[in-house]
Amino acid sequence: MRRVLSAAFVAATLAFSVTLSAQLNFPEIPFDAVDPLTVNLPQDIYLGEAAGVATNSKGEIFVYTRTGTPRVTTAGSRNVSHGGARLFQFDRTGKFVREMGQGAYGFLMAQQVRVDPQDNIWTVDQMANQVVKFDPNGRIQMIFGRKPEAMRAPNLPLNRLADTYALVPHRPAAPAGEGRGGAPPAAAAGGGRGAGPLPGAGPPGENFNRPTDVAWDSQGNIYITDGYGNSRIAKYDRNGKWIKNWGSTGTEDGQFQVVKGIAIDAANNVYVADRDNKRVQVFDTEGNFKTQFRNVGSPWAICINPGARQFLYVSNSNPPNNLDYDGEILKMTLDGRIVGKFGRAGKMLKEFGTVNSIDCRSENELYVGELGNWRVQRVTLKPTAAGTR
Amino acid sequence: MKRCSVACLFFAALILTATTPGVAQTGQRAKAQNVPEIPFESVPNFLQMPPDVYLGESMGVARNSKGNLWVYHRRDDTRLFEFDPNGKFVREWGAGSYGFEFAHKVRVDSEDNVWAVDEGTNMLIKFNPQGKVVMVLGRRPEAVEGIVEQPQGDPPPDERYLFARPTDVGWDPQGNIFVSDGYINHRVVKFDKNGRFIRKVGSNLRGNQPYQFNTPHSIAVDAQGNVYVADRGNARIQVFDNNLVLRAIYDNVGNPWEVCISPGPHQYLFSSNSNPDSNTPATSWDVSGEIYKMELDGRIVGKFGRAGKAVGQFQTVHGIDCRNPDELIISEISAWRVQKIRLRPQSPQTASVR
Numbered sequence A: 001m002r003r004v005l006s007a008a009f010v011a012a013t014l015a016f017s018v019t020l021s022a023q024l025n026f027p028e029i030p031f032d033a034v035d036p037l038t039v040n041l042p043q044d045i046y047l048g049e050a051a052g053v054a055t056n057s058k059g060e061i062f063v064y065t066r067t068g069t070p071r072v073t074t075a076g077s078r079n080v081s082h083g084g085a086r087l088f089q090f091d092r093t094g095k096f097v098r099e100m101g102q103g104a105y106g107f108l109m110a111q112q113v114r115v116d117p118q119d120n121i122w123t124v125d126q127m128a129n130q131v132v133k134f135d136p137n138g139r140i141q142m143i144f145g146r147k148p149e150a151m152r153a154p155n156l157p158l159n160r161l162a163d164t165y166a167l168v169p170h171r172p173a174a175p176a177g178e179g180r181g182g183a184p185p186a187a188a189a190g191g192g193r194g195a196g197p198l199p200g201a202g203p204p205g206e207n208f209n210r211p212t213d214v215a216w217d218s219q220g221n222i223y224i225t226d227g228y229g230n231s232r233i234a235k236y237d238r239n240g241k242w243i244k245n246w247g248s249t250g251t252e253d254g255q256f257q258v259v260k261g262i263a264i265d266a267a268n269n270v271y272v273a274d275r276d277n278k279r280v281q282v283f284d285t286e287g288n289f290k291t292q293f294r295n296v297g298s299p300w301a302i303c304i305n306p307g308a309r310q311f312l313y314v315s316n317s318n319p320p321n322n323l324d325y326d327g328e329i330l331k332m333t334l335d336g337r338i339v340g341k342f343g344r345a346g347k348m349l350k351e352f353g354t355v356n357s358i359d360c361r362s363e364n365e366l367y368v369g370e371l372g373n374w375r376v377q378r379v380t381l382k383p384t385a386a387g388t389r
Numbered sequence B: 001m002k003r004c005s006v007a008c009l010f011f012a013a014l015i016l017t018a019t020t021p022g023v024a025q026t027g028q029r030a031k032a033q034n035v036p037e038i039p040f041e042s043v044p045n046f047l048q049m050p051p052d053v054y055l056g057e058s059m060g061v062a063r064n065s066k067g068n069l070w071v072y073h074r075r076d077d078t079r080l081f082e083f084d085p086n087g088k089f090v091r092e093w094g095a096g097s098y099g100f101e102f103a104h105k106v107r108v109d110s111e112d113n114v115w116a117v118d119e120g121t122n123m124l125i126k127f128n129p130q131g132k133v134v135m136v137l138g139r140r141p142e143a144v145e146g147i148v149e150q151p152q153g154d155p156p157p158d159e160r161y162l163f164a165r166p167t168d169v170g171w172d173p174q175g176n177i178f179v180s181d182g183y184i185n186h187r188v189v190k191f192d193k194n195g196r197f198i199r200k201v202g203s204n205l206r207g208n209q210p211y212q213f214n215t216p217h218s219i220a221v222d223a224q225g226n227v228y229v230a231d232r233g234n235a236r237i238q239v240f241d242n243n244l245v246l247r248a249i250y251d252n253v254g255n256p257w258e259v260c261i262s263p264g265p266h267q268y269l270f271s272s273n274s275n276p277d278s279n280t281p282a283t284s285w286d287v288s289g290e291i292y293k294m295e296l297d298g299r300i301v302g303k304f305g306r307a308g309k310a311v312g313q314f315q316t317v318h319g320i321d322c323r324n325p326d327e328l329i330i331s332e333i334s335a336w337r338v339q340k341i342r343l344r345p346q347s348p349q350t351a352s353v354r
Helices: A002-017 B006-017
Strands: A031-034 A049-055 A061-066 A071-075 A078-082 A085-090 A096-100 A110-115 A121-125 A130-134 A140-144 A211-216 A222-226 A232-236 A242-246 A259-264 A270-274 A279-283 A289-293 A299-304 A311-316 A329-333 A338-342 A355-362 A365-370 A375-381 B040-043 B057-063 B069-074 B078-083 B089-093 B103-108 B114-118 B123-127 B133-138 B166-171 B177-181 B186-191 B197-203 B216-221 B227-231 B236-240 B246-250 B258-261 B268-272 B291-295 B300-304 B317-324 B327-332 B337-343
Touching (some): A049 A375, A061 A110, A222 A259, A279 A299, A311 A355, B057 B337, B069 B103, B103 B317, B114 B166, B177 B227, B227 B258
Parallel strands (some): A049 A355, A259 A299, A299 A355
Antiparallel strands (some): A031 A375, A232 A242, A270 A279, A355 A365, B057 B069, B258 B268, B268 B291
8 A cells, every 4th residue: 555655646746747738648548439229229218318327247237317308397385306317227238128217206317327246226316316226126225315305496487487497406506517508616505404514515414415426345335425516425334324424615635526426446445536626536435535636637437447457447528518628538547647548529439428427347348428429338448558557 | 798809899899789689570571572372282181190199389390311201399298200201100209308398390311310409408319210319419408407597688608519499400411510599599500410510600699780690590501502591580591601601691581480492403492481370460460471482592483371270371380391392391380280282383484583
């Protein structure tokens, strides 16, 4: 560990002294990409924004997608939200197998899907503020957070509502996400109900405010990044009991601006995508800050492959409102050295449209879920001898 | 305003000196007078619907090279239906698609891809001939962002890759994509065939000067790559070359709700001076509702049709397919229907008047 830390220190120091553009001038990793799902979809099944993609140990593919029409209906004095997200399972060739969680109460706005080492499937929903654990057969095993009972519907005159169709949970103002304009949020408003002492610290427990991702350490402890509204990581034991939070809104070590993704390596180092601070922060399992990588652009999605030789994949995704810059995915060593990069923003194969999810069960065969292109690509890296180590 | 350059300030000055146009006024009498009537008939009962299938407001209609046709319409949800060349219902496309919220137009490109333009999600969805989504343009606002209000005053600056209630799409022979955008923005955007931004004309602001728009409502591209924009609120068609340089303005055919250019060696431009929905103002029935057949240079060949609810009359025409210039497929908002129209040959002396 001492060796890793000193290497990380060197990397971090380097990062501060070199501009981002220079840092991104790393070798291109040759690669191929296919869209294995679209041509195989049944006639009545459509993918929308592919917010999450993950594979299990059999190579089966799970996609949690924003699709259908998010709706709000009036229920007396309050408004109730329905629909907008679906979870699909495909076999390893891309053939559609089944849907899971049809009509689930908390499927409103897909944010991420991950598969744990026991092949359970975990969905993260940004609008329902929920994380749901499905067993490999698709039965619900565990739920974190609760969907807000009522959705906010401002008391606007009818003519002001004419062009609207979507409503938000009743919450204090949350920072804007990656919506129209794609501007980074201003300093975040406070946390959810019963906000902690620091802005964005969030309350103990499960009151999420637009959570983003989930990961597990080798003991099975559960880490949930939360998220767009809060700026914290919540840690739970394997039975779902809350242990601790760390993080708040800000730019210091251990603070976040849109904590967007999380991955844990075999040594239980916790890597957190701190998107709008344009860095990956590394912690131990107690939330103690260890180091940061500041040379990664805006990390929208991160992944660490399992096995003896682990790498960190980081997507510097283009914002949804622009294809003219960013969009590449970086392959890094766990101490922050960039091995190479691949891809760019665009709509063709081998181009990426706001990558929101990476599955890296295999070092050189990745699945990439895109918001902008409503698509999952299977990416095959063809590293040269010099490109790997 | 902080994003303004010198050019932008000049542009703003232009707008201030011009009469500030309001929301589109439609249902006006076209300037062109003494236009010959083209005799026509409406084929009765063209679309054959299964007993449990209904059309709603039929915003767009388009045929592919085999004669199959698609209707994009507003029903309980916005739906996209396919019919065979005889008008028999085939199937629904895109049911439950994330991109369908409020239909505006459907077009079929030269490779038989089907493009839906949705003003509710601010998106264009490209289906390949098998019905798979192969490209999307624009992005639906995230539900979690809540109610998307029309801001008071000017809309926010337009962005390259986002639309604000887009209206229509066309392609040049190279496959470049032209999008009219729309009700909130007032611009036309050119993308390459891979969806990458090339240039635009117009902006987020209404205007009535050349190169400005007041609701660019429909778009068509001829075989030379010239772009015809139905500038509805300004009651004119602006014609641009392929680089969006203005070449001509046709202002004598009323408020163009829909334009269509037929293929083949002799191309025609069709433009609909549709009567406004709900028969408002009531006088609009008497002075609008007709469709013009024009040469590409703006000379009027003739006109046909009038406002009315009967078969063979039009109720707010919103979509025209003119793959065959003598046999048009016409979709109407207010009548919830699609008609097949056969134009009869004209006597030669009536053609080509101004």
